[in-house]
Amino acid sequence: MIELDGVGRVFRSRSGEVEALRAIDLTVADGEFLAVIGRSGCGKSTLLRLVAGLLTPTAGRVTVGGTPIAGPRPDIALMFQRPALLPWRSVLGNVLLPLELRGRVRPEHRERAQSLLDAAGLAGFHRRLPHELSGGMQQRVALCRALIQRPSVLLMDEPFSALDALTREELAGQLQQVHMEMRPTTIFVTHSIQEAVLLADRVAVLSSRPGRVQRIITVDIPRPRSFGRNAHLTDVAARVAELTDLLHATDAALPLLDTKPI
Template sequence: MIQLSAVSKEFTNRKGTVRALHGIDLTAAEGEFVAVVGRSGCGKSTLLRLIAGLLPPSSGDIRIGGLPVTGPRREVAMLFQRPALLPWRSVLDNVLLPVEISGLPRAEYRDRAVRLLTTMGLDAFQRRLPHELSGGMQQRVALCRSLIQRPEVLLMDEPFSALDALTREELSVELQRIHLEYAATVVLVTHSVDEAVLLADRVVVLSPRPGQVRTVLDIGIPRPRSLGHDVHRTELARLSAELHELLLSGGG
Protein backbone atom coordinates (compact mmCIF):
# COMPACT_ATOMS: atom_id res chain seq x y z
CA MET A 1 0.00 0.00 0.00
CA ILE A 2 2.74 2.49 1.02
CA GLN A 3 6.24 2.19 -0.39
CA LEU A 4 9.22 4.49 0.12
CA SER A 5 12.39 3.78 -1.84
CA ALA A 6 15.67 5.59 -1.07
CA VAL A 7 13.79 8.67 0.13
CA SER A 8 15.83 11.64 1.36
CA LYS A 9 14.79 15.13 2.37
CA GLU A 10 16.92 18.25 2.73
CA PHE A 11 15.95 21.76 3.81
CA THR A 12 17.94 24.80 2.73
CA ASN A 13 17.98 28.13 4.55
CA ARG A 14 20.32 31.10 4.94
CA LYS A 15 22.56 29.08 7.23
CA GLY A 16 22.98 26.22 4.79
CA THR A 17 21.46 22.82 4.12
CA VAL A 18 19.99 20.50 6.74
CA ARG A 19 19.57 16.85 5.85
CA ALA A 20 16.46 15.63 7.69
CA LEU A 21 16.14 12.13 6.22
CA HIS A 22 18.49 9.95 4.21
CA GLY A 23 17.89 6.79 2.19
CA ILE A 24 14.59 5.73 3.77
CA ASP A 25 13.31 2.36 2.55
CA LEU A 26 9.96 1.56 4.14
CA THR A 27 6.77 -0.29 3.31
CA ALA A 28 3.36 -0.61 4.95
CA ALA A 29 1.04 -3.32 3.69
CA GLU A 30 -2.67 -2.77 3.18
CA GLY A 31 -4.40 -2.65 6.56
CA GLU A 32 -1.11 -2.66 8.49
CA PHE A 33 -0.43 -0.42 11.50
CA VAL A 34 3.12 0.93 11.49
CA ALA A 35 4.54 3.13 14.26
CA VAL A 36 7.63 5.33 13.82
CA VAL A 37 9.71 6.24 16.88
CA GLY A 38 12.91 8.17 17.44
CA ARG A 39 14.38 11.06 19.35
CA SER A 40 13.36 14.66 18.68
CA GLY A 41 14.77 16.04 15.45
CA CYS A 42 15.23 12.68 13.72
CA GLY A 43 12.72 13.50 10.99
CA LYS A 44 9.65 11.54 12.09
CA SER A 45 7.13 14.28 11.32
CA THR A 46 8.94 15.14 8.08
CA LEU A 47 8.57 11.50 7.02
CA LEU A 48 4.83 11.64 7.64
CA ARG A 49 4.46 14.86 5.63
CA LEU A 50 6.33 13.30 2.73
CA ILE A 51 3.93 10.34 2.70
CA ALA A 52 0.97 12.76 2.89
CA GLY A 53 2.23 14.69 -0.11
CA LEU A 54 2.58 17.89 1.94
CA LEU A 55 6.31 17.99 1.21
CA PRO A 56 8.20 16.77 -1.87
CA PRO A 57 11.19 14.46 -1.32
CA SER A 58 14.63 15.74 -2.29
CA SER A 59 15.31 12.34 -3.83
CA GLY A 60 13.76 8.89 -3.91
CA ASP A 61 10.31 7.56 -4.71
CA ILE A 62 7.08 7.47 -2.64
CA ARG A 63 4.05 5.49 -3.78
CA ILE A 64 0.64 4.75 -2.33
CA GLY A 65 -1.35 1.99 -3.98
CA GLY A 66 1.29 1.86 -6.69
CA LEU A 67 0.81 5.51 -7.69
CA PRO A 68 3.48 8.18 -7.15
CA VAL A 69 2.73 10.68 -4.38
CA THR A 70 2.77 14.16 -5.96
CA GLY A 71 0.49 15.98 -3.51
CA PRO A 72 -2.34 15.49 -1.01
CA ARG A 73 -4.91 12.83 -1.95
CA ARG A 74 -8.48 12.31 -0.81
CA GLU A 75 -7.83 8.69 0.18
CA VAL A 76 -5.06 9.80 2.56
CA ALA A 77 -6.10 11.48 5.83
CA MET A 78 -3.83 13.04 8.42
CA LEU A 79 -4.39 13.57 12.13
CA PHE A 80 -2.14 16.12 13.84
CA GLN A 81 -1.03 16.63 17.44
CA ARG A 82 -3.61 19.38 17.94
CA PRO A 83 -7.23 18.75 16.90
CA ALA A 84 -7.39 22.08 15.00
CA LEU A 85 -11.18 22.24 15.17
CA LEU A 86 -12.86 25.39 13.88
CA PRO A 87 -14.15 27.10 17.05
CA TRP A 88 -17.28 28.56 15.45
CA ARG A 89 -18.47 25.26 14.00
CA SER A 90 -20.34 22.58 15.90
CA VAL A 91 -18.87 19.14 16.49
CA LEU A 92 -20.95 17.69 13.65
CA ASP A 93 -20.01 20.51 11.29
CA ASN A 94 -16.31 20.05 12.10
CA VAL A 95 -16.55 16.36 11.22
CA LEU A 96 -18.22 17.23 7.90
CA LEU A 97 -15.68 19.90 6.97
CA PRO A 98 -13.55 17.69 4.65
CA VAL A 99 -16.72 16.72 2.78
CA GLU A 100 -17.52 20.37 2.13
CA ILE A 101 -13.93 21.17 1.12
CA SER A 102 -14.01 18.29 -1.38
CA GLY A 103 -17.27 19.56 -2.85
CA LEU A 104 -19.14 16.38 -1.95
CA PRO A 105 -22.86 16.27 -1.05
CA ARG A 106 -23.04 17.00 2.67
CA ALA A 107 -26.38 15.19 3.07
CA GLU A 108 -24.87 11.89 1.85
CA TYR A 109 -22.22 11.97 4.61
CA ARG A 110 -24.28 13.28 7.50
CA ASP A 111 -25.45 9.84 8.65
CA ARG A 112 -21.89 8.54 8.52
CA ALA A 113 -20.71 11.49 10.60
CA VAL A 114 -23.37 10.76 13.21
CA ARG A 115 -22.38 7.07 13.29
CA LEU A 116 -18.73 7.96 13.79
CA LEU A 117 -19.57 10.33 16.63
CA THR A 118 -21.77 7.68 18.22
CA THR A 119 -18.95 5.15 17.95
CA MET A 120 -16.69 7.61 19.77
CA GLY A 121 -19.26 8.22 22.51
CA LEU A 122 -19.99 11.75 21.27
CA ASP A 123 -23.55 11.35 20.04
CA ALA A 124 -24.88 13.77 22.68
CA PHE A 125 -22.32 16.44 21.72
CA GLN A 126 -23.11 16.89 18.02
CA ARG A 127 -24.27 20.50 18.45
CA ARG A 128 -21.64 21.53 21.00
CA LEU A 129 -18.79 23.89 20.12
CA PRO A 130 -15.17 22.73 20.52
CA HIS A 131 -14.49 24.86 23.61
CA GLU A 132 -17.24 22.94 25.43
CA LEU A 133 -15.30 19.68 25.08
CA SER A 134 -12.31 18.25 26.92
CA GLY A 135 -9.00 17.77 25.09
CA GLY A 136 -9.63 14.05 24.68
CA MET A 137 -13.11 14.66 23.29
CA GLN A 138 -11.75 17.21 20.83
CA GLN A 139 -9.21 14.69 19.56
CA ARG A 140 -11.99 12.13 19.15
CA VAL A 141 -13.82 14.67 16.98
CA ALA A 142 -10.65 15.18 14.94
CA LEU A 143 -10.36 11.41 14.48
CA CYS A 144 -13.97 11.25 13.25
CA ARG A 145 -13.17 14.06 10.82
CA SER A 146 -10.18 12.07 9.53
CA LEU A 147 -12.36 9.00 8.94
CA ILE A 148 -15.38 10.72 7.35
CA GLN A 149 -14.26 10.07 3.75
CA ARG A 150 -13.24 6.44 4.43
CA PRO A 151 -9.51 6.97 3.86
CA GLU A 152 -7.38 4.09 2.71
CA VAL A 153 -4.42 5.56 4.61
CA LEU A 154 -4.47 7.32 7.98
CA LEU A 155 -1.35 9.25 9.00
CA MET A 156 -1.08 10.30 12.65
CA ASP A 157 1.47 12.78 13.98
CA GLU A 158 1.64 12.32 17.77
CA PRO A 159 -2.14 12.76 18.08
CA PHE A 160 -2.28 11.97 21.81
CA SER A 161 0.87 13.71 23.05
CA ALA A 162 -0.94 16.74 24.51
CA LEU A 163 -3.29 14.58 26.59
CA ASP A 164 -2.97 13.18 30.09
CA ALA A 165 -1.78 9.58 30.52
CA LEU A 166 -5.21 8.08 31.27
CA THR A 167 -6.89 9.80 28.31
CA ARG A 168 -4.02 8.68 26.06
CA GLU A 169 -4.56 5.06 27.05
CA GLU A 170 -8.33 5.35 26.57
CA LEU A 171 -7.83 6.77 23.08
CA SER A 172 -5.26 4.09 22.29
CA VAL A 173 -7.91 1.47 23.06
CA GLU A 174 -10.41 3.34 20.86
CA LEU A 175 -7.88 3.54 18.04
CA GLN A 176 -7.28 -0.22 18.15
CA ARG A 177 -11.01 -0.78 17.76
CA ILE A 178 -11.31 1.80 14.96
CA HIS A 179 -8.38 0.21 13.12
CA LEU A 180 -9.93 -3.24 13.32
CA GLU A 181 -13.29 -1.91 12.13
CA TYR A 182 -12.17 0.35 9.27
CA ALA A 183 -9.03 -1.57 8.18
CA ALA A 184 -7.16 1.53 6.99
CA THR A 185 -3.39 1.42 6.62
CA VAL A 186 -2.04 3.49 9.53
CA VAL A 187 1.32 5.17 10.06
CA LEU A 188 1.70 6.65 13.55
CA VAL A 189 4.54 8.93 14.64
CA THR A 190 4.97 8.90 18.41
CA HIS A 191 7.48 9.69 21.16
CA SER A 192 5.87 7.04 23.35
CA VAL A 193 7.47 3.60 23.16
CA ASP A 194 4.58 2.09 25.14
CA GLU A 195 2.06 3.61 22.70
CA ALA A 196 3.98 2.20 19.73
CA VAL A 197 4.09 -1.32 21.18
CA LEU A 198 0.44 -1.15 22.22
CA LEU A 199 -0.83 -0.14 18.78
CA ALA A 200 1.48 -1.25 15.99
CA ASP A 201 2.08 -4.37 13.93
CA ARG A 202 5.63 -3.10 13.34
CA VAL A 203 7.68 -0.35 14.97
CA VAL A 204 10.23 1.52 12.85
CA VAL A 205 13.15 3.01 14.78
CA LEU A 206 14.82 6.03 13.17
CA SER A 207 18.42 7.04 13.88
CA PRO A 208 19.39 10.61 14.85
CA ARG A 209 19.44 13.21 12.06
CA PRO A 210 19.66 12.56 9.26
CA GLY A 211 16.96 10.03 10.03
CA GLN A 212 17.58 6.54 8.69
CA VAL A 213 15.81 3.27 9.40
CA ARG A 214 17.95 1.64 12.06
CA THR A 215 15.69 -1.33 12.72
CA VAL A 216 12.12 -2.56 12.40
CA LEU A 217 10.59 -4.47 15.30
CA ASP A 218 7.70 -6.88 14.73
CA ILE A 219 4.97 -6.81 17.40
CA GLY A 220 3.40 -10.23 17.14
CA ILE A 221 0.87 -9.81 19.94
CA PRO A 222 -2.87 -10.43 19.39
CA ARG A 223 -5.31 -7.53 19.70
CA PRO A 224 -6.89 -5.97 21.62
CA ARG A 225 -3.89 -5.03 23.77
CA SER A 226 -3.70 -3.21 27.06
CA LEU A 227 -0.91 -1.90 29.27
CA GLY A 228 -2.97 -2.90 32.31
CA HIS A 229 -4.05 -6.38 33.34
CA ASP A 230 -3.47 -8.09 30.00
CA VAL A 231 -2.42 -11.70 29.41
CA HIS A 232 0.32 -10.37 27.11
CA ARG A 233 1.63 -7.66 29.44
CA THR A 234 4.94 -9.48 30.02
CA GLU A 235 5.62 -9.59 26.28
CA LEU A 236 4.51 -5.96 25.86
CA ALA A 237 6.91 -4.96 28.64
CA ARG A 238 9.75 -6.92 27.05
CA LEU A 239 9.23 -5.25 23.66
CA SER A 240 8.97 -1.82 25.27
CA ALA A 241 12.26 -2.42 27.09
CA GLU A 242 13.92 -3.52 23.85
CA LEU A 243 12.80 -0.33 22.11
CA HIS A 244 13.97 1.83 25.02
CA GLU A 245 17.41 0.23 24.81
CA LEU A 246 17.59 0.89 21.07
CA LEU A 247 16.69 4.55 21.54
CA LEU A 248 19.07 5.07 24.46
CA SER A 249 21.91 3.49 22.49
CA GLY A 250 21.48 6.00 19.69
CA GLY A 251 18.77 4.26 17.71
CA GLY A 252 16.45 7.27 17.58
Protein backbone atom coordinates in the same frame (compact mmCIF):
# COMPACT_ATOMS: atom_id res chain seq x y z
CA MET B 1 0.52 -0.08 -0.24
CA ILE B 2 2.98 2.65 0.87
CA GLU B 3 6.52 2.56 -0.47
CA LEU B 4 9.43 4.89 0.18
CA ASP B 5 12.35 4.13 -2.11
CA GLY B 6 15.65 5.86 -1.29
CA VAL B 7 13.79 8.86 0.08
CA GLY B 8 15.72 11.86 1.37
CA ARG B 9 14.68 15.36 2.33
CA VAL B 10 16.90 18.42 2.71
CA PHE B 11 15.58 21.77 3.95
CA ARG B 12 17.40 24.76 2.50
CA SER B 13 17.38 28.32 3.79
CA ARG B 14 19.61 31.37 3.80
CA SER B 15 21.34 30.07 6.91
CA GLY B 16 22.27 26.75 5.29
CA GLU B 17 20.97 23.23 4.79
CA VAL B 18 19.44 20.69 7.16
CA GLU B 19 19.27 17.09 6.03
CA ALA B 20 16.19 15.69 7.75
CA LEU B 21 16.01 12.24 6.13
CA ARG B 22 18.49 10.11 4.19
CA ALA B 23 17.99 6.98 2.07
CA ILE B 24 14.71 5.85 3.60
CA ASP B 25 13.60 2.48 2.25
CA LEU B 26 10.29 1.48 3.80
CA THR B 27 7.23 -0.52 2.78
CA VAL B 28 3.93 -0.54 4.66
CA ALA B 29 1.56 -3.33 3.65
CA ASP B 30 -2.13 -2.84 2.94
CA GLY B 31 -3.99 -2.65 6.25
CA GLU B 32 -0.81 -2.60 8.34
CA PHE B 33 -0.29 -0.38 11.38
CA LEU B 34 3.28 0.96 11.47
CA ALA B 35 4.56 3.09 14.34
CA VAL B 36 7.59 5.34 13.82
CA ILE B 37 9.71 6.30 16.81
CA GLY B 38 13.04 8.02 17.32
CA ARG B 39 14.71 10.89 19.09
CA SER B 40 13.44 14.46 18.69
CA GLY B 41 14.51 15.99 15.38
CA CYS B 42 15.11 12.68 13.61
CA GLY B 43 12.63 13.44 10.81
CA LYS B 44 9.55 11.47 11.92
CA SER B 45 7.09 14.25 11.09
CA THR B 46 8.92 15.02 7.85
CA LEU B 47 8.47 11.41 6.77
CA LEU B 48 4.74 11.65 7.48
CA ARG B 49 4.39 14.87 5.48
CA LEU B 50 6.17 13.30 2.52
CA VAL B 51 3.63 10.47 2.45
CA ALA B 52 0.79 12.98 2.84
CA GLY B 53 2.01 14.97 -0.15
CA LEU B 54 2.62 18.12 1.89
CA LEU B 55 6.35 17.94 1.13
CA THR B 56 8.27 16.60 -1.85
CA PRO B 57 11.39 14.45 -1.45
CA THR B 58 14.74 15.82 -2.57
CA ALA B 59 15.82 12.25 -3.32
CA GLY B 60 13.96 9.03 -4.07
CA ARG B 61 10.22 8.66 -4.43
CA VAL B 62 7.08 7.96 -2.42
CA THR B 63 4.21 5.89 -3.83
CA VAL B 64 0.83 4.91 -2.41
CA GLY B 65 -0.99 2.11 -4.14
CA GLY B 66 1.63 2.18 -6.87
CA THR B 67 1.00 5.85 -7.72
CA PRO B 68 3.68 8.48 -6.99
CA ILE B 69 2.62 11.10 -4.47
CA ALA B 70 2.40 14.50 -6.15
CA GLY B 71 0.29 16.32 -3.56
CA PRO B 72 -2.52 15.78 -1.03
CA ARG B 73 -5.07 13.09 -1.95
CA PRO B 74 -8.62 12.46 -0.66
CA ASP B 75 -7.80 8.83 0.14
CA ILE B 76 -4.99 9.90 2.51
CA ALA B 77 -6.05 11.42 5.84
CA LEU B 78 -3.65 13.23 8.17
CA MET B 79 -4.26 13.78 11.88
CA PHE B 80 -2.02 16.31 13.61
CA GLN B 81 -0.70 16.75 17.13
CA ARG B 82 -3.38 19.36 17.78
CA PRO B 83 -7.01 18.81 16.74
CA ALA B 84 -7.12 22.02 14.63
CA LEU B 85 -10.91 22.29 14.82
CA LEU B 86 -12.62 25.39 13.45
CA PRO B 87 -13.90 27.17 16.58
CA TRP B 88 -17.05 28.58 14.96
CA ARG B 89 -18.24 25.23 13.60
CA SER B 90 -20.10 22.61 15.58
CA VAL B 91 -18.62 19.20 16.29
CA LEU B 92 -20.70 17.71 13.46
CA GLY B 93 -19.74 20.57 11.15
CA ASN B 94 -16.04 19.99 11.81
CA VAL B 95 -16.35 16.30 10.99
CA LEU B 96 -18.18 17.04 7.73
CA LEU B 97 -15.71 19.75 6.66
CA PRO B 98 -13.53 17.57 4.35
CA LEU B 99 -16.62 16.51 2.43
CA GLU B 100 -17.96 20.06 2.25
CA LEU B 101 -14.66 21.27 0.81
CA ARG B 102 -15.15 18.73 -1.99
CA GLY B 103 -18.77 19.80 -2.49
CA ARG B 104 -20.34 16.44 -1.92
CA VAL B 105 -22.16 16.30 1.43
CA ARG B 106 -25.20 14.02 1.20
CA PRO B 107 -27.63 12.74 3.83
CA GLU B 108 -25.72 9.46 4.12
CA HIS B 109 -22.55 11.41 4.90
CA ARG B 110 -24.29 13.20 7.74
CA GLU B 111 -25.51 9.86 9.05
CA ARG B 112 -21.99 8.44 8.87
CA ALA B 113 -20.56 11.46 10.72
CA GLN B 114 -23.14 11.04 13.45
CA SER B 115 -22.37 7.32 13.72
CA LEU B 116 -18.64 8.00 13.98
CA LEU B 117 -19.20 10.55 16.73
CA ASP B 118 -21.49 8.23 18.63
CA ALA B 119 -18.94 5.40 18.38
CA ALA B 120 -16.28 7.82 19.68
CA GLY B 121 -18.33 8.49 22.82
CA LEU B 122 -19.61 11.86 21.64
CA ALA B 123 -23.32 11.16 21.41
CA GLY B 124 -25.14 14.27 22.57
CA PHE B 125 -22.24 16.55 21.63
CA HIS B 126 -22.93 16.89 17.90
CA ARG B 127 -24.04 20.52 18.16
CA ARG B 128 -21.42 21.64 20.69
CA LEU B 129 -18.60 24.00 19.77
CA PRO B 130 -14.96 22.91 20.20
CA HIS B 131 -14.34 25.16 23.23
CA GLU B 132 -17.05 23.26 25.09
CA LEU B 133 -15.08 20.01 24.84
CA SER B 134 -12.09 18.63 26.71
CA GLY B 135 -8.80 18.07 24.90
CA GLY B 136 -9.47 14.36 24.61
CA MET B 137 -12.94 14.96 23.20
CA GLN B 138 -11.53 17.39 20.65
CA GLN B 139 -9.06 14.75 19.47
CA ARG B 140 -11.92 12.28 19.11
CA VAL B 141 -13.63 14.80 16.83
CA ALA B 142 -10.40 15.16 14.84
CA LEU B 143 -10.19 11.36 14.47
CA CYS B 144 -13.80 11.22 13.22
CA ARG B 145 -12.99 13.99 10.73
CA ALA B 146 -10.00 11.98 9.47
CA LEU B 147 -12.18 8.87 9.03
CA ILE B 148 -15.24 10.49 7.40
CA GLN B 149 -13.93 9.91 3.85
CA ARG B 150 -13.07 6.26 4.57
CA PRO B 151 -9.38 6.84 3.80
CA SER B 152 -7.26 3.96 2.62
CA VAL B 153 -4.27 5.58 4.40
CA LEU B 154 -4.35 7.17 7.85
CA LEU B 155 -1.34 9.25 8.91
CA MET B 156 -1.09 10.33 12.57
CA ASP B 157 1.49 12.78 13.90
CA GLU B 158 1.69 12.35 17.69
CA PRO B 159 -2.08 12.87 18.03
CA PHE B 160 -2.24 12.06 21.75
CA SER B 161 0.91 13.78 22.99
CA ALA B 162 -0.85 16.79 24.57
CA LEU B 163 -3.26 14.64 26.60
CA ASP B 164 -3.05 13.22 30.09
CA ALA B 165 -1.91 9.62 30.51
CA LEU B 166 -5.35 8.11 31.17
CA THR B 167 -6.96 9.89 28.20
CA ARG B 168 -4.07 8.80 25.96
CA GLU B 169 -4.61 5.18 26.92
CA GLU B 170 -8.36 5.47 26.33
CA LEU B 171 -7.84 6.96 22.87
CA ALA B 172 -5.19 4.35 22.05
CA GLY B 173 -7.77 1.69 22.88
CA GLN B 174 -10.32 3.38 20.64
CA LEU B 175 -7.79 3.62 17.82
CA GLN B 176 -7.13 -0.11 18.14
CA GLN B 177 -10.84 -0.74 17.62
CA VAL B 178 -10.94 1.59 14.60
CA HIS B 179 -8.01 -0.21 13.02
CA MET B 180 -9.39 -3.68 13.65
CA GLU B 181 -12.76 -2.71 12.15
CA MET B 182 -11.77 -0.42 9.23
CA ARG B 183 -8.20 -1.61 8.48
CA PRO B 184 -6.77 1.63 7.08
CA THR B 185 -3.06 1.43 6.29
CA THR B 186 -1.68 3.51 9.15
CA ILE B 187 1.57 5.27 9.95
CA PHE B 188 1.61 6.54 13.53
CA VAL B 189 4.42 8.87 14.63
CA THR B 190 4.99 8.93 18.37
CA HIS B 191 7.57 9.64 21.07
CA SER B 192 5.82 7.12 23.30
CA ILE B 193 7.24 3.59 23.26
CA GLN B 194 4.14 2.42 25.13
CA GLU B 195 1.82 3.74 22.42
CA ALA B 196 3.94 2.11 19.72
CA VAL B 197 3.73 -1.30 21.42
CA LEU B 198 0.00 -1.00 22.15
CA LEU B 199 -0.91 -0.07 18.60
CA ALA B 200 1.56 -1.26 15.98
CA ASP B 201 2.08 -4.37 13.92
CA ARG B 202 5.65 -3.16 13.38
CA VAL B 203 7.78 -0.35 14.81
CA ALA B 204 10.30 1.51 12.65
CA VAL B 205 13.13 3.07 14.66
CA LEU B 206 14.80 6.10 13.09
CA SER B 207 18.35 7.21 13.82
CA SER B 208 19.27 10.71 14.87
CA ARG B 209 19.32 13.33 12.09
CA PRO B 210 19.56 12.67 9.28
CA GLY B 211 16.89 10.11 9.98
CA ARG B 212 17.50 6.63 8.60
CA VAL B 213 15.67 3.38 9.25
CA GLN B 214 17.90 1.68 11.78
CA ARG B 215 15.66 -1.17 12.77
CA ILE B 216 12.16 -2.49 12.04
CA ILE B 217 10.70 -4.62 14.80
CA THR B 218 7.61 -6.80 14.63
CA VAL B 219 5.27 -6.63 17.63
CA ASP B 220 3.64 -10.03 17.57
CA ILE B 221 1.08 -9.67 20.36
CA PRO B 222 -2.65 -10.49 19.93
CA ARG B 223 -5.09 -7.57 20.00
CA PRO B 224 -6.65 -5.84 21.79
CA ARG B 225 -3.67 -4.84 23.92
CA SER B 226 -3.55 -2.82 27.11
CA PHE B 227 -1.39 -2.06 30.14
CA GLY B 228 -4.09 -3.46 32.41
CA ARG B 229 -4.06 -6.94 33.85
CA ASN B 230 -4.52 -9.33 30.95
CA ALA B 231 -3.00 -12.44 29.42
CA HIS B 232 -0.51 -10.41 27.35
CA LEU B 233 0.72 -7.97 30.00
CA THR B 234 4.13 -9.68 30.29
CA ASP B 235 4.62 -9.62 26.52
CA VAL B 236 3.69 -5.92 26.30
CA ALA B 237 6.09 -5.04 29.12
CA ALA B 238 8.90 -7.02 27.47
CA ARG B 239 8.48 -5.18 24.16
CA VAL B 240 8.42 -1.81 25.89
CA ALA B 241 11.62 -2.66 27.76
CA GLU B 242 13.41 -3.83 24.61
CA LEU B 243 12.45 -0.73 22.63
CA THR B 244 13.53 1.47 25.53
CA ASP B 245 16.97 -0.18 25.54
CA LEU B 246 17.13 0.19 21.77
CA LEU B 247 16.50 3.93 21.83
CA HIS B 248 19.09 4.41 24.56
CA ALA B 249 21.72 2.65 22.49
CA THR B 250 24.02 4.70 20.31
CA ASP B 251 23.32 4.86 16.58
CA ALA B 252 26.55 3.04 15.87
CA ALA B 253 25.44 0.11 17.98
CA LEU B 254 22.24 -0.39 15.99
CA PRO B 255 22.27 -2.93 13.15
CA LEU B 256 20.90 -1.62 9.87
CA LEU B 257 17.82 -3.80 9.82
CA ASP B 258 16.29 -6.47 12.03
CA THR B 259 12.83 -7.71 11.15
CA LYS B 260 12.56 -10.61 13.59
CA PRO B 261 9.68 -10.57 16.08
CA ILE B 262 10.55 -9.60 19.63
